[in-house]
Amino acid sequence: MRTKVVDTLQDLLAMDSDLHADMAPILRYTRRRLEAVGMRVRQVGPQRYPALIATYGKNGMLFSGHLDTVPVGDNWTMFQGEVDGNRVYGRGTCDMKGACAAMIEAAGDLVEEDVPFGICLTTDEEEQMEGVDALIEEDAVRKAKGVLIMEPTDLAPAYREKGVFRFRLTTRGRAAHASQPWLGDDAILKMHYCLDRLLDLAEMSSQRSTGMTVCFSTIQGGNKNNVVSDHCTVEVDIRHPSTQTANDIEDIIVNRLRGEVYEMNIEYVLEAFESDPGSEISQVLSDFLGTDPIVVPYATEAPRFASVNPGVYICGPGDPHLAHTADEFVEIQELEEAHDMVVHLAKYVQG
Numbered sequence: 001m002r003t004k005v006v007d008t009l010q011d012l013l014a015m016d017s018d019l020h021a022d023m024a025p026i027l028r029y030t031r032r033r034l035e036a037v038g039m040r041v042r043q044v045g046p047q048r049y050p051a052l053i054a055t056y057g058k059n060g061m062l063f064s065g066h067l068d069t070v071p072v073g074d075n076w077t078m079f080q081g082e083v084d085g086n087r088v089y090g091r092g093t094c095d096m097k098g099a100c101a102a103m104i105e106a107a108g109d110l111v112e113e114d115v116p117f118g119i120c121l122t123t124d125e126e127e128q129m130e131g132v133d134a135l136i137e138e139d140a141v142r143k144a145k146g147v148l149i150m151e152p153t154d155l156a157p158a159y160r161e162k163g164v165f166r167f168r169l170t171t172r173g174r175a176a177h178a179s180q181p182w183l184g185d186d187a188i189l190k191m192h193y194c195l196d197r198l199l200d201l202a203e204m205s206s207q208r209s210t211g212m213t214v215c216f217s218t219i220q221g222g223n224k225n226n227v228v229s230d231h232c233t234v235e236v237d238i239r240h241p242s243t244q245t246a247n248d249i250e251d252i253i254v255n256r257l258r259g260e261v262y263e264m265n266i267e268y269v270l271e272a273f274e275s276d277p278g279s280e281i282s283q284v285l286s287d288f289l290g291t292d293p294i295v296v297p298y299a300t301e302a303p304r305f306a307s308v309n310p311g312v313y314i315c316g317p318g319d320p321h322l323a324h325t326a327d328e329f330v331e332i333q334e335l336e337e338a339h340d341m342v343v344h345l346a347k348y349v350q351g
Contacts, residue, residue: 049124051131057116066125094318099150146311152318156291163272184228242272
């Protein structure tokens with residue numbers, strides 16, 4: 001099984017699947033693999049970033065993952081799919097093609113033992129999460145015994161994650177020759193005043209993993225070095241605990257920026273998620289894996305699934321600190337354990 005799950009992961013890694021890539025090849029591959037073992041597979045959701053839902057039998061455990069990744073990026077010292085000792089390197093090994101490979105390999109074992117189960121795979125989790133909106137309309141999701149989202153947790157059941165509030169700030173000015181800035185109106189300077197109002201929130205965020213965090217993600221402004229800038233935009237990513245809502249976050253930002261001149265466009269909102277760490281399934285996972293429940297700082301599709309199914313859990317292979325980094329990797333042993341976890345949990349819920 002070790003060789004099989006590594007081979008499957010390498011197959012997935014060989015196919016680019018960031019949001020600028022064509023998702024058709026990785027969808028065809030995954031669909032073919034799942035249909036080959038006897039699962040019924042359907043494609044749902046938006047045409048550009050569809051989702052797959054594969055089922056065998058009815059009302060079993062549902063295992064969820066995403067095939068998309070962030071771009072590979074720079075500063076890698078390892079090749080995509082390279083194996084070194086007990087590690088497989090590559091973009092998505094940890095987040096989260098490794099888990100998808102474990103699901104695909106476990107699917108054949110579960111069908112062979114006639115255990116009902118399902119698998120959901122999306123292709124836009126790293127951005128808008130529109131695929132999961134189509135999945136939650138499916139009876140296979142609503143009637144599942146539970147949904148296990150296999151994001152990287154170092155194989156510890158996670159019971160709490162933060163919400164997401166992303167927005168874009170825009171300031172506008174008037175262009176002029178840089179040698180005569182008094183004739184213009186500097187949009188970058190206006191943005192400086194705005195960001196200064198939020199600076200303490202961002203500085204505090206670099207020192208903590210709990211509570212609200214603020215990240216200035218991108219900034220763009222001006223046209224040329226000798227021209228007063230007539231526009232500036234900044235994208236801001238805020239993560240917040242379940243004690244705060246999107247409205248709370250918006251109020252904080254608006255109050256902080258009172259008196260400044262800007263435009264604010266909210267681009268993405270996802271509520272926080274929290275489950276009971278003492279629930280039966282969480283305890284089953286802890287006992288089987290020998291790990292205690294944890295809290296994760298990132299966001300998953302859990303809140304969307306939880307809107308239609310109360311039994312949502314998060315647990316998967318990979319160190320969450322490695323997600324989106326250069327030389328991202330997953331331990332082969334964790335892939336094997338994830339495979340065994342899928343089989344064990346699917347059998348357990350059937351009694």
